Amino acid sequence: MQNKTSTAISLRILFCKRSMEQENQRIKTKRIVIIKKNLAKKVIKKMHKNVIYPKVKFQDVLSAFWRGARPQRLRLFFLLTSIILANITIILIPILYKHFFDVIVAGGDRIIIARNLLTIIINVAVLNGIFWILYRIASFSNNIYQPIAMANLKQQSYDYLMEHSYYFFAGNFIGSLVQKVNRFARSFERISDNLTWNLLPLLVKIVSIFIVILFINKLIALVFLIWIIIFLSFNIIFSKWKLKYDVMAASMDSEATGYLADTITNQNTISLFSGLFYEKEGYKNITNKQAKTIRFTWNLEAAVEGGQAFLGFAIQFILFFIAIRYWGQGLITVGVFFLIEIYLITIIDQLWGFTRLVRDFYQNYADAKEMVEIMLLSHEIKDAPLAKELLVSKGEIIFENLSFSFNKTRKILENINLIIRPGEKVALVGPSGAGKTTLVRLLLRLYSLESGKILIDGQDISKVTQHSLRKNISIVPQDTILFHRTISENIEYGKLGAGIKEIKKSAELSHSDEFIKSLPDGFQTYVGERGIKLSGGERQRVAIARAILKNAPILILDEATSSLDSHSEMLIQDALNTLMMNRTTIVIAHRLSTIQKMDRIIVIDQGKIIEEGSHNDLLNKSDSLYRKLWTLQAGGFLASDEEEIKINENESVIKENNDDEEKEEVKFINF
Ligand SMILES: Nc1ncnc2c1ncn2[C@@H]1O[C@H](COP(=O)(O)OP(=O)(O)OP(=O)(O)O)[C@@H](O)[C@H]1O
Ligand SMILES: [Mg+2]
Numbered sequence: 001m002q003n004k005t006s007t008a009i010s011l012r013i014l015f016c017k018r019s020m021e022q023e024n025q026r027i028k029t030k031r032i033v034i035i036k037k038n039l040a041k042k043v044i045k046k047m048h049k050n051v052i053y054p055k056v057k058f059q060d061v062l063s064a065f066w067r068g069a070r071p072q073r074l075r076l077f078f079l080l081t082s083i084i085l086a087n088i089t090i091i092l093i094p095i096l097y098k099h100f101f102d103v104i105v106a107g108g109d110r111i112i113i114a115r116n117l118l119t120i121i122i123n124v125a126v127l128n129g130i131f132w133i134l135y136r137i138a139s140f141s142n143n144i145y146q147p148i149a150m151a152n153l154k155q156q157s158y159d160y161l162m163e164h165s166y167y168f169f170a171g172n173f174i175g176s177l178v179q180k181v182n183r184f185a186r187s188f189e190r191i192s193d194n195l196t197w198n199l200l201p202l203l204v205k206i207v208s209i210f211i212v213i214l215f216i217n218k219l220i221a222l223v224f225l226i227w228i229i230i231f232l233s234f235n236i237i238f239s240k241w242k243l244k245y246d247v248m249a250a251s252m253d254s255e256a257t258g259y260l261a262d263t264i265t266n267q268n269t270i271s272l273f274s275g276l277f278y279e280k281e282g283y284k285n286i287t288n289k290q291a292k293t294i295r296f297t298w299n300l301e302a303a304v305e306g307g308q309a310f311l312g313f314a315i316q317f318i319l320f321f322i323a324i325r326y327w328g329q330g331l332i333t334v335g336v337f338f339l340i341e342i343y344l345i346t347i348i349d350q351l352w353g354f355t356r357l358v359r360d361f362y363q364n365y366a367d368a369k370e371m372v373e374i375m376l377l378s379h380e381i382k383d384a385p386l387a388k389e390l391l392v393s394k395g396e397i398i399f400e401n402l403s404f405s406f407n408k409t410r411k412i413l414e415n416i417n418l419i420i421r422p423g424e425k426v427a428l429v430g431p432s433g434a435g436k437t438t439l440v441r442l443l444l445r446l447y448s449l450e451s452g453k454i455l456i457d458g459q460d461i462s463k464v465t466q467h468s469l470r471k472n473i474s475i476v477p478q479d480t481i482l483f484h485r486t487i488s489e490n491i492e493y494g495k496l497g498a499g500i501k502e503i504k505k506s507a508e509l510s511h512s513d514e515f516i517k518s519l520p521d522g523f524q525t526y527v528g529e530r531g532i533k534l535s536g537g538e539r540q541r542v543a544i545a546r547a548i549l550k551n552a553p554i555l556i557l558d559e560a561t562s563s564l565d566s567h568s569e570m571l572i573q574d575a576l577n578t579l580m581m582n583r584t585t586i587v588i589a590h591r592l593s594t595i596q597k598m599d600r601i602i603v604i605d606q607g608k609i610i611e612e613g614s615h616n617d618l619l620n621k622s623d624s625l626y627r628k629l630w631t632l633q634a635g636g637f638l639a640s641d642e643e644e645i646k647i648n649e650n651e652s653v654i655k656e657n658n659d660d661e662e663k664e665e666v667k668f669i670n671f
Contacts, residue, residue, distance in 0.1 A: 098335035175261020394422035402452035482531030494549035
């Protein structure tokens with residue numbers, strides 16, 4: 001039978017391969033589409049390769065589950081004990097019925113027989129009663145233990161996941177991560193259900209039935225045992241072989257969800273770039289692949305069901321064949337036929353779902369494994385043992401021989417040496433992709449350094465707690481993403497627990513109150529997922545309000561006003577100047593006119609500091625990159641002879657402006 005099954009399976013693989021080839025052939029004709037499809041596939045593969053997960057063993061998954069279930073171990077004990085006792089009880093009942101038929105067949109005085117039969121069925125009723133009570137205990141224990149264990153597991157996986165690094169989240173599909181957290185608790189539920197309500201009863205029944213039959217006839221018991229071993233081995237070997245296809249189906253499911261989440265998030269970009277056809281094809285490619293794998297695995301299951309049915313018929317025939325011979329020799333009673341039949345029906349019924357049980361087990365195991373992988377992956381950024389709280393007294397920042405790269409091929413930052421004095425206002429400028437944002441992310445310890453160190457007031461940031469480090473730095477990030485919560489809650493994130501007065505004050509200072517007032521629910525307006533219902537400038541103002549509320553001694557503004565119109569920018573500068581007072585500040589800006597008044601300007605290009613000085617110092621250097629950038633922004637000229645003239649003109653304009661401003665009392669610093 002196994003040979004036949006494997007031949008059928010090989011045929012199906014061949015068929016599946018052939019139909020896949022035909023499908024590929026058909027698709028090849030649509031050249032443009034397939035190129036795009038491959039691109040989509042590559043993107044997904046790359047995303048997965050970004051993070052290298054540790055190998056997860058079976059005991060890792062078990063111990064992860066156990067961590068969730070352990071607090072409920074007493075209830076688990078009640079559950080398992082009552083299941084074991086209930087299943088022993090259920091195996092005892094057919095013995096009474098065997099007796100019942102033997103009493104009838106034996107014949108004699110009907111009144112005595114009837115009395116005996118009555119005693120038997122009263123005993124049956126008592127056993128049924130015990131069974132009923134035991135199952136109720138099991139069911140209520142399960143109802144308490146399982147939801148709590150699942151909540152523990154969700155919490156544990158969430159807690160661990162959220163402490164992963166910025167780099168980890170950048171390299172994973174958010175949709176897949178959400179799915180993994182949910183699937184983890186669900187896989188525990190299913191595995192636990194299967195173990196409690198299927199596998200444990202099956203084992204108890206097999207052992208009990210074997211013992212009962214052993215007392216009746218050793219050969220029948222032996223045949224029964226051999227059959228059980230064949231049946232289970234057949235299922236386990238097959239299911240194990242099939243595991244790779246189940247894992248493939250599970251990972252395709254993750255892939256499909258990831259694609260879905262990514263494209264739904266980017267729906268706007270898709271329609272703006274007319275990418276709908278491309279994305280539809282990309283999704284179709286994934287779901288088709290998924291469907292093929294599912295069909296293949298289902299076909300395998302259908303084949304195994306055929307094998308199971310055959311084994312079921314065979315055992316019935318063999319056992320009755322042996323029983324008839326023994327009955328003929330007067331070695332067993334009629335009741336034994338009844339007993340064998342009932343036991344066979346019970347055990348085949350229980351075994352029938354065994355493949356599904358094994359499949360479910362592996363499938364859920366694969367699901368759980370995906371989350372356990374994340375839970376075993378050590379956090380990239382961890383607090384050092386005995387890490388101290390960062391104490392910021394002056395706000396001096398030192399970058400010492402700092403180098404960093406995301407992968408070995410390209411250095412993002414190279415040998416950065418920079419001292420930012422307490423209270424100094426420093427601007428970082430340079431071409432896009434130069435490494436400016438990466439530098440401030442390193443200051444926030446969102447990535448771990450490759451070499452060198454960063455000191456704040458003499459304290460190495462890798463030796464202080466991440467919490468204290470980030471508590472002392474306010475940042476207005478380059479891309480503001482908001483929670484799908486109210487505006488008030490979003491601002492409050494700068495200082496959790498802040499009162500509404502403080503929130504309103506910072507909204508006022510950041511000029512957010514102007515647009516907030518016009519919203520139907522004011523501060524209680526929900527901003528949509530990632531803050532989508534607000535404009536870029538509005539989101540940026542909320543981020544500024546948050547930074548104002550946080551009021552930390554170090555301030556980072558990464559293109560903080562880039563999405564604002566010049567008028568709004570002017571208005572906000574006032575608030576930002578107040579915010580920058582007596583604070584060490586790092587400002588990143590492309591619009592150079594906004595950073596002229598900073599104490600120092602650092603020019604970064606291709607991960608290196610190439611120039612530094614004040615605005616005027618840098619402009620006076622004839623070959624400086626800053627001068628070139630300034631020229632381009634001020635006049636739109638490229639480096640040429642004409643440029644010199646233009647620069648000189650600009651310089652005089654700037655000087656004039658500066659003189660004017662100096663005459664007036666400087667009210668705010670531009671950046
Ligand atoms: N998570 C990441 N994985 C790999 N490379 C990254 C990652 N984040 C950024 N980079 C790369 O690092 C380089 C520096 O990025 P960074 O964001 O620091 O530039 P930037 O100077 O702030 O540019 P911009 O002015 O456009 O904001 C870029 O080339 C970018 O592609
Ligand atoms: Mg940047």
